[in-house]
Amino acid sequence: MVTKAITATTVGINAYKIEVEVDVANSFPGISIVGLPDNAVNEAKERVHSAIKNSGFSFPTGKVIVNLAPAVIRKEGTNFDLPIAIGILKEQGINIPDDLTVAFLGELSLDGSLRKINGVLPLVAGLKEQGVKTVFVPNENAKEAALVQDVNVFGATHLVDIVKHFEGTPLPLTVIDINKYLVENAFTDYTFDFKDVKGQQKAKKALEIAAAGSHNILMTGSPGSGKTMMAKCMASILPPLELQEALELTKIYSICGLLSSDEPLMTKRPYRAVHHTASTNGIIGGGTNPKPGEITLAHRGVLFLDEMIEFPRNVLEVLRQPLEDGEVVISRAKTSLKYPSRFILLGAMNPCPCGFLGDREKQCSCTESQIQRYRARLSGPLLDRIDLVINVPRLTTEELINTKTESEPSAKIRERVIKARKIQAKRYSNDGILTNSELSAELIKKYCVLDDTSQQILKLAAQKYQLSGRRYNRILKIARTIADLAESESIKAEHLTQALQYRETIAS
Numbered sequence: 119m120v121t122k123a124i125t126a127t128t129v130g131i132n133a134y135k136i137e138v139e140v141d142v143a144n145s146f147p148g149i150s151i152v153g154l155p156d157n158a159v160n161e162a163k164e165r166v167h168s169a170i171k172n173s174g175f176s177f178p179t180g181k182v183i184v185n186l187a188p189a190v191i192r193k194e195g196t197n198f199d200l201p202i203a204i205g206i207l208k209e210q211g212i213n214i215p216d217d218l219t220v221a222f223l224g225e226l227s228l229d230g231s232l233r234k235i236n237g238v239l240p241l242v243a244g245l246k247e248q249g250v251k252t253v254f255v256p257n258e259n260a261k262e263a264a265l266v267q268d269v270n271v272f273g274a275t276h277l278v279d280i281v282k283h284f285e286g287t288p289l290p291l292t293v294i295d296i297n298k299y300l301v302e303n304a305f306t307d308y309t310f311d312f313k314d315v316k317g318q319q320k321a322k323k324a325l326e327i328a329a330a331g332s333h334n335i336l337m338t339g340s341p342g343s344g345k346t347m348m349a350k351c352m353a354s355i356l357p358p359l360e361l362q363e364a365l366e367l368t369k370i371y372s373i374c375g376l377l378s379s380d381e382p383l384m385t386k387r388p389y390r391a392v393h394h395t396a397s398t399n400g401i402i403g404g405g406t407n408p409k410p411g412e413i414t415l416a417h418r419g420v421l422f423l424d425e426m427i428e429f430p431r432n433v434l435e436v437l438r439q440p441l442e443d444g445e446v447v448i449s450r451a452k453t454s455l456k457y458p459s460r461f462i463l464l465g466a467m468n469p470c471p472c473g474f475l476g477d478r479e480k481q482c483s484c485t486e487s488q489i490q491r492y493r494a495r496l497s498g499p500l501l502d503r504i505d506l507v508i509n510v511p512r513l514t515t516e517e518l519i520n521t522k523t524e525s526e527p528s529a530k531i532r533e534r535v536i537k538a539r540k541i542q543a544k545r546y547s548n549d550g551i552l553t554n555s556e557l558s559a560e561l562i563k564k565y566c567v568l569d570d571t572s573q574q575i576l577k578l579a580a581q582k583y584q585l586s587g588r589r590y591n592r593i594l595k596i597a598r599t600i601a602d603l604a605e606s607e608s609i610k611a612e613h614l615t616q617a618l619q620y621r622e623t624i625a626s
Contacts, residue, residue, distance in 0.1 A: 133244020153186030331599030339510030
């Protein structure tokens with residue numbers, strides 16, 4: 119008799135239901151797994167055999183054939199251990215119902231205990247969409263699995279626990295209040311705070327605009343001007359995650375194995391700082407079975423590239439499509455996967471090779487040709503996708519030692535950012551977007567209407583700086599964000615002129 123157990127596998131961040139079919143043939147003892155398994159799935163044969171015997175159950179004396187259907191989907195990972203063991207136990211007469219609305223996920227150790235696996239949230243969410251109502255997972259994954267509403271989640275520590283559950287000793291149901299968890303863990307004490315940054319009011323305002331509208335930003339300035347310090351402070355002014363964003367982000371981190379059992383839900387926006395020696399695959403994602411890269415791990419958060427101009431040009435150029443589309447497509451011979459990558463690109467760089475071009479105290483030692491070659495590492499199309507570019511001058515000695523003027527703390531800046539994000543969320547509630555940076559050309563016409571004075575200002579700017587269509591639209595998006603921070607329903611001339619100030623460096 120053929121028995122069945124339900125499980126799932128992930129392809130990218132999408133999950134597919136898999137039927138584990140088990141049959142015992144009257145042949146030489148052993149286990150054979152078919153259905154396009156990878157090495158980790160094939161190794162389940164040894165783990166399952168030992169786990170069943172060491173849990174006190176008998177193992178079939180014939181040939182055990184395991185089929186993972188449908189066979190056209192590549193199966194990878196260790197979460198097939200438990201459903202295979204369940205299927206074999208059914209063949210041995212253990213009273214576990216053949217219920218296709220019940221699924222099993224988990225890795226087995228040799229003594230039968232269950233170990234934590236990656237990707238539980240997308241797996242359970244995918245199973246729910248395909249009719250599964252109950253899921254058994256390792257105890258360490260139970261809270262994460264319980265984030266999926268309307269699914270009964272049971273966490274187990276041992277294979278025996280699951281068998282006893284069906285024999286009349288039920289496991290406790292795992293329940294979690296997502297909204298309460300999200301609110302309680304939204305903010306913590308930040309290591310870096312804008313209250314510790316002296317001066318640099320223009321740069322701080324630009325970072326506030328970037329956070330409020332999810333705009334890309336580049337800071338240029340001499341060494342010691344505070345670029346890196348302010349970039350680190352950026353995390354402290356980001357708004358809390360909405361539930362939809364938190365779940366989307368948690369799926370990504372779950373697949374990458376970056377979630378802890380104590381914190382099953384991502385409650386803070388990611389801040390990813392990448393070294394300039396990072397490879398293209400490290401940034402974009404890749405591998406034989408493509409996994410998410412830094413731009414996906416920074417989804418709905420910040421990707422910080424310090425010394426941005428030192429990154430290899432080919433690495434920077436691959437950012438162009440994700441910055442434009444908010445997603446990255448990784449194509450390989452066997453598969454093509456799509457990952458979300460809607461992040462704020464935050465770059466910092468020196469203005470020239472020696473770093474002191476335009477500095478008020480130190481003389482630049484670079485030649486004109488050296489400066490041109492240095493700046494040419496950032497291509498025009500990439501700069502076109504950066505909304506705000508600001509110069510960050512070094513503080514004078516007087517500004518540095520001034521103790522009378524107190525800087526505004528991050529908490530106050532964050533309040534304005536949150537208020538602006540709420541305005542955007544309400545405005546775009548029927549448009550399928552969350553922030554001003556996501557506005558399409560059609561939505562720009564709808565939400566970024568200018569009066570006659572503002573239109574004339576923008577027309578003159580377009581002629582003077584020879585703005586491309588992309589730059590033109592990005593200026594309108596920035597002006598929309600500045601208006602939101604001012605709690606203005608319409609874009610006024612002062613909002614537009616302020617937005618243009620952050621484009622002058624690129625255009626000049």
